[in-house]
Ligand SMILES: Nc1ccn([C@@H]2O[C@H](COP(=O)(O)OP(=O)(O)OP(=O)(O)O)[C@@H](O)[C@H]2O)c(=O)n1
């Protein structure tokens with residue numbers, strides 16, 4: 001029974017503002033996408049990877065990933081993240097029929113520790129239909145109105161920042177995305193679609209290294225992280 005990782009990598013990276021799509025931005029001579037797929041493969045628990053790439057970069061992405069020795073399929077991504085995941089999920093189901101566990105992992109979280117990836121897969125294998133890695137919040141959180149006036153201080157004790165990879169029992173993720181596609185609904189993460197089905201979503205411990213590279217500041221932090229940690 002296989003574990004397939006879907007890697008949405010088709011975003012433009014507007015907040016980063018690089019000359020190329022964010023997943024193709026290079027650190028230490030390799031794109032964020034290559035770093036991310038290497039981490040998934042290094043976890044030792046992923047059997048196949050499906051990447052949703054920028055539609056005009058399929059050949060570039062396929063060539064860049066070929067050196068990793070991983071089983072990878074590259075498909076065209078969509079206009080929104082949810083659509084990119086759905087396209088990759090359909091390809092995964094067609095290509096790897098015995099898929100049991102599906103991970104959804106942002107290319108932008110390029111330096112996620114393999115041990116964290118394994119903990120997500122183990123939680124799904126132990127019976128959780130959906131699993132998300134989370135971190136507690138470090139800052140005080142305020143709710144504000146449209147003018148920026150503070151309405152309330154939110155109790156952060158029950159709040160968590162959510163990372164990827166998010167792990168799913170395959171049937172649950174397919175049902176969640178079918179329902180979203182039918183209703184033309186998006187979500188900022190895949191677990192959000194599963195929540196709409198009324199299915200439980202469990203959490204496991206996230207890791208600071210699984211930070212999402214969104215802005216130039218994040219890229220500077222990731223550069224320091226890679227220098228400190230080295231390639232896997
Ligand atoms: N149409 C899209 C949009 C996003 N993504 C992917 O979803 C992940 C998380 O998205 P984010 O980090 O927000 O990336 P972008 O959408 O590229 O960023 P921005 O909003 O700054 O343009 C990224 O790996 C991104 O490539 C995708 O596959 N398809």
Ligand SMILES: C[C@](O)(CO)[C@H](O)COP(=O)(O)O
Pocket residue numbers: 081106162163164188189190212
């Ligand atoms: C999926 C995600 O990484 C979980 O934190 C995040 O929601 C994606 O961010 P985006 O900026 O909404 O694409």
